[in-house]
Amino acid sequence: MSRPDPTGGAFLGDGPKPSLRALAAELLRQPRATLDILAARLTGKRLRARQRLAALVGIDHRLALPSYAMNRATEEPPGEGSFTLVGSGTLLRGASERIARAFAENPTLQAIYGDGLVQRRAGGPAHPVLPPAFDPDLLMAVDYLGPLALRRNALDPVSSPIAAALAIAERYGVEAIGLLPGLLYIRRPGDGASTDRLTAARQHLDRTGREDATVMMDANGIVRVTHPLAETPLVSVIVPTRDRLDLLRPCLDALRCRTVWPRLEILVCDNDSREPETLAYLETLTGEGRGVVVPCPGPFNFAAMNNAAAARARGKLLVFMNNDVEAFRADWLVAMARHALRPGVGAVGAKLLDGGGRIQHGGIVLGTGGLVTHAHRHFPGDAPGYLSTLRAAHRVSAVTAACLMVEAEKFRAVGGFEAETFAVDFNDVDLCLRLNAAGYQTVMAPEAVLHHREAASRRWTEEARARHEREVAAFKKRWGPLLVQDPHYNAGFERYLSTHARLARDFPRAGAIRRPA
16 A cells, blocks of 8 residues: 655645735735734734734644755764664764663663654755654554664564554553654655554554454545444533523534434533523423533533533533534544543543634643643644644643543543632643543544634623633642643744744754653
């Protein structure tokens, strides 16, 4: 089977860039937003201006470097007595020393990989490969490894970096594989790359008791692992609302009419709805047996409302969904359930598109945008994403509760949402991080795609802003160390615009070994 070049556009996320004419047209179409951008720029708030421009006209990857970036002094692979190097690419000067030092300082470390520069054609630009901390799900889908350094005697001879990394993970655990930030290698045209992802994935799944999973390569060169559904249990979908029937009705209609799943329970958390039309709709919903209304009176507390409904839910799987989210593809719930029912998976998130059809959510990245950011936000809705992460399932630190699935047993085991500390903001991130700490991985499932009219039902007041600031402070206090650098997001990217869009100003910068959280 032929395999696309792993340094091609779909791999690194390159795509057609918007024309200057299209950008100008969008700026003229929204004059108020354009004035806000100009005002921010003129008052010296350049970051705010860039963020508002990205929100207005979208964003894309601008990561390529001039071809002379490949003209770096290189060295031969390490000699006998150091470590074994598997895979194509040439180490940069000093890389062997850094790798050897990392092995010496981390006795449990069995394998190391790092950042690289790849060139698709002679004389062409250099493209940085900036991988996350080791993620076996993503690695089976997309080869993001360059040459892999193995501790001597860690493994018997292996055929490729992918096969070696998966075997190390099986024998020693994923934490035995470390990412060493900073450029380690270059790969020129003709150096080749691993071509055995299908075989390596199949063998890894068989060795780890997942013989029933199917493996195939799609037209984009992504290896898709489909986890079987041994059961199709009752799913409880929980939707908080206060009036806003214009949002709630299409949300619930899409659940009933455009969602393929044999057993579905809908619970609406009603936070003091007062409009006669909404009350009549909720009464009909209950009377016809199409849903359950859970009264949640009092000040808006998103976490407490969801906890109250989850306590009444009968489903094995819980789906927390905003009333401004609308399904348009029938398979979204199936795609999420395939991951949520895996023993080692906690929360599962979906790819959400905003009103303009652009990416609104592709996972949550810690420590970016000042605190946390949605991955690939404002990118085109059909963008592949960096390392194809808008097409391939992968691990993330957190996902949004605008559409979040989790097994009820796992949700209750960690105490559900933290309603007292994070009533409105960060309760979803906090939940995911507590599930992660309990040993459950958070997975982003981009095969599940829905629309999200973000914050369409939210109104800011002085009281709401004060509450938000309290929750920001509490979030920093509880999870501050994780905000320094998200393990699933490479430090070579800029942290303050949109994720995966620009290189950090100090790129390349060497750093300490990073391992899966």
